[in-house]
Amino acid sequence: MTMNDYAWQCDKGLTDCMKHVLNNALFCDVTLLVGECQEKVSAHKLVLVSRSPVFYASFEGPLAEKGQLVIKDIEKDTFELFLHYLYTDSITLTNENVTSILYCARKYCVDKLTWRCELFMEDKIDAENVFGIMEEAHTYGLTTLKEKCLKYLVQNIEEALASESFSLICKHCIGSILRMDSLNISEEKLFEHVIRWAGAECSRRNLQTTDKNKRLVLGENIKLIRFPVMADSYFKDKVASGMLLDADEVINVFLYNFSKNDGNCRQSTFEVASRCYRRVLRFRKTLRERQVSDEKNDIAFESSVPVTLHGVTVYTPKEQCETQIVCIDVFDHNKSSIASVDSHYFEHSSRKVHDVFLDQPIRIAPNKRYTISTKTSYWVKSFYGTRGRDCVQFRDGTISFYNAALSESSDSDYDWASTTVDKGQIAGLLLS
Numbered sequence: 278m279t280m281n282d283y284a285w286q287c288d289k290g291l292t293d294c295m296k297h298v299l300n301n302a303l304f305c306d307v308t309l310l311v312g313e314c315q316e317k318v319s320a321h322k323l324v325l326v327s328r329s330p331v332f333y334a335s336f337e338g339p340l341a342e343k344g345q346l347v348i349k350d351i352e353k354d355t356f357e358l359f360l361h362y363l364y365t366d367s368i369t370l371t372n373e374n375v376t377s378i379l380y381c382a383r384k385y386c387v388d389k390l391t392w393r394c395e396l397f398m399e400d401k402i403d404a405e406n407v408f409g410i411m412e413e414a415h416t417y418g419l420t421t422l423k424e425k426c427l428k429y430l431v432q433n434i435e436e437a438l439a440s441e442s443f444s445l446i447c448k449h450c451i452g453s454i455l456r457m458d459s460l461n462i463s464e465e466k467l468f469e470h471v472i473r474w475a476g477a478e479c480s481r482r483n484l485q486t487t488d489k490n491k492r493l494v495l496g497e498n499i500k501l502i503r504f505p506v507m508a509d510s511y512f513k514d515k516v517a518s519g520m521l522l523d524a525d526e527v528i529n530v531f532l533y534n535f536s537k538n539d540g541n542c543r544q545s546t547f548e549v550a551s552r553c554y555r556r557v558l559r560f561r562k563t564l565r566e567r568q569v570s571d572e573k574n575d576i577a578f579e580s581s582v583p584v585t586l587h588g589v590t591v592y593t594p595k596e597q598c599e600t601q602i603v604c605i606d607v608f609d610h611n612k613s614s615i616a617s618v619d620s621h622y623f624e625h626s627s628r629k630v631h632d633v634f635l636d637q638p639i640r641i642a643p644n645k646r647y648t649i650s651t652k653t654s655y656w657v658k659s660f661y662g663t664r665g666r667d668c669v670q671f672r673d674g675t676i677s678f679y680n681a682a683l684s685e686s687s688d689s690d691y692d693w694a695s696t697t698v699d700k701g702q703i704a705g706l707l708l709s
């Protein structure tokens with residue numbers, strides 16, 4: 278042996294030394310029997326117990342003297358990656374390994390690694406895999422990640438539903454989707470996808486794919502479908518004619534819809550607010566190169582019919598800037614704040630407008646004035662609108678825009694305001 282064989286530590290930092298003792302199995306004092314075939318992996322108790330409370334408990338208990346631990350539920354390749362992380366704090370996550378590494382992190386309570394997996398998956402959310410990630414998040418109780426998936430679905434639900442993974446999610450996650458108040462899809466289309474899921478679930482449970490069984494597998498989720506929002510003819514032909522709803526429920530939807538414009542409207546068994554929003558844009562023209570003057574912008578509006586406000590469409594900065602944050606406040610006619618979005622961050626893209634959703638959509642009473650106030654943190658030039666309309670048709674009513682007058686003491690000369698009916702920021706509203 279040369280001096281170098283003994284002195285491998287000299288030019289290395291802690292991480293590289295730990296890697297060396299692991300890779301060369303130096304002074305190991307425990308053997309882990311990993312995977313179905315119980316393949317041997319050597320390690321050091323000291324490292325395992327100092328990194329995971331689960332290993333700590335294992336070696337504290339009756340296994341203390343035993344130099345072996347059986348780990349059947351993790352494949353050797355995955356376990357070695359995990360072990361490498363325990364020794365060095367570093368790991369290269371990939372689409373292929375993240376799920377199994379997450380399993381290890383959760384099993385051995387290595388929360389820092391769980392967070393890394395969570396961040397990795399959050400970054401990868403797209404239409405193809407959002408339901409897969411959502412199911413992982415549900416399985417491991419990662420509520421923030423699940424929330425991120427649901428937020429992604431608000432605007433991308435149609436593309437996401439085209440992916441096969443939708444039919445594989447669990448009943449609980451179907452409920453999470455159906456509880457959402459804002460989704461860019463008609464209730465009819467959403468219903469058809471949910472029924473497709475129910476058919477797949479029947480097959481998984483070896484049940485015949487009848488309406489009765491579909492209802493059985495949907496359970497309470499059926500109550501979350503907004504039947505009164507569907508077109509009458511669709512409801513009559515595609516829902517009422519089948520056995521999915523019972524007679525009382527069908528009658529309730531018909532009676533509600535017949536009486537909804539009367540003064541004494543029937544109580545509906547199902548939610549009656551549409552979750553399918555539309556962008557109501559107020560400018561005829563969008564320009565570049567707005568000078569950054571002030572970042573606070575207000576606009577007031579009234580609707581001639583009851584509508585639901587899901588969010589606000591804002592203009593984006595023209596070029597990448599350090600932080601792209603929007604704060605939104607909605608005030609009612611009494612100038613009381615009725616909804617707000619604190620610090621909504623979004624990535625820069627080539628799009629001129631960006632939709633910001635309220636946590637909960639709010640009902641807008643007819644012929645009452647509401648004011649939207651936005652604050653942006655862009656320190657670069659942004660897009661802006663001109664030739665604004667004071668009135669925009671929306672469904673069977675109109676949305677009218679007014680210059681905002683939030684503060685009594687503020688200068689009422691709107692020539693000085695950067696956002697008015699005619700020009701400025703706040704490109705539109707997200708309404709249903």
Ligand SMILES: [Zn+2]
Nearest residue numbers: 412415447450
């Ligand atoms: Zn689930």
